Amino acid sequence: MSTTAVDTGDAASVHRGAPAGEPLLDARDVIAGYIPGVDILNGCNLVVHPGELVGIIGPNGAGKSTLLKALFGLVTIRSGTVTLQGENITHQRADALVRRGVGFVPQTNNVFPSLSIEENLQMGLFQAPKKFDERFAFIVDLFPTLGERRKQRAGSLSGGERQMVAMARALMMEPSVLLLDEPSAGLSPVRQDETFIRTRKINKAGVSIVIVEQNARRALQICDRAYVLDQGRNAYSGPGRELMHDPKVIELYLGTLATDVEEAHRPPAQ
């Protein structure tokens, strides 16, 4: 059990547990913020290798969502670089990033409520409409319910179903990496679990994922690796299940919940 406290600038420790080889997405020393003169990210690092499901957790206000938005061109990066498959994408706009294979699912307002499920998915593919049938078939294979209910208005769906439509819409452009901003926010525990299972399913279908989550213990259960952010900096990183059991991380970010999970998963006494 040896997750690594990081902030040394040493790439090996910052990305502990990351597989070797060319990263898919690589953010280095990112400094970014909303208001001139106020930095929210103070030198963040993040690496995603092909096929990985990577989590970003940390306390409220740590900058988790800001990091995700910076990766998607929604927050100005003042210093540092982001590369996708070795190409510099640091200052690219969101629409260009979508064409290059980056998908983003915002936390809120992520469906068009007056449009049907099918129309929402068409909106996700407005940059390549000819591919609709092929991509729709992929989506329905992953989430059959979206095919069965394709004519239903998105506004009439539950929160969890809307989240599924939002993920599906981002998948229409066949992204190589999908950025999910707190997909479980505002959902009941059962719907949250469904969202995490769905996330894993998308990842198993071959899409690399970066997921920002407040529900840290659930996120750590499904992630290959995770980064703990604190005050806009990397605090710890490591394999999800190791972080979940790391006393430092438990004390700082998970409270007693991590031991509760262990209890819940212990087989009943014979």
Ligand SMILES: Nc1ncnc2c1ncn2[C@@H]1O[C@H](COP(=O)(O)OP(=O)(O)OP(=O)(O)O)[C@@H](O)[C@H]1O
């Ligand atoms: N649009 C914005 N304009 C100015 N400041 C912002 C904006 N969005 C976020 N911030 C500030 O950036 C800081 C980090 O916010 P961010 O949402 O990235 O944190 P977080 O780690 O995702 O937290 P939470 O888990 O509470 O969502 C906070 O101090 C927040 O007030």
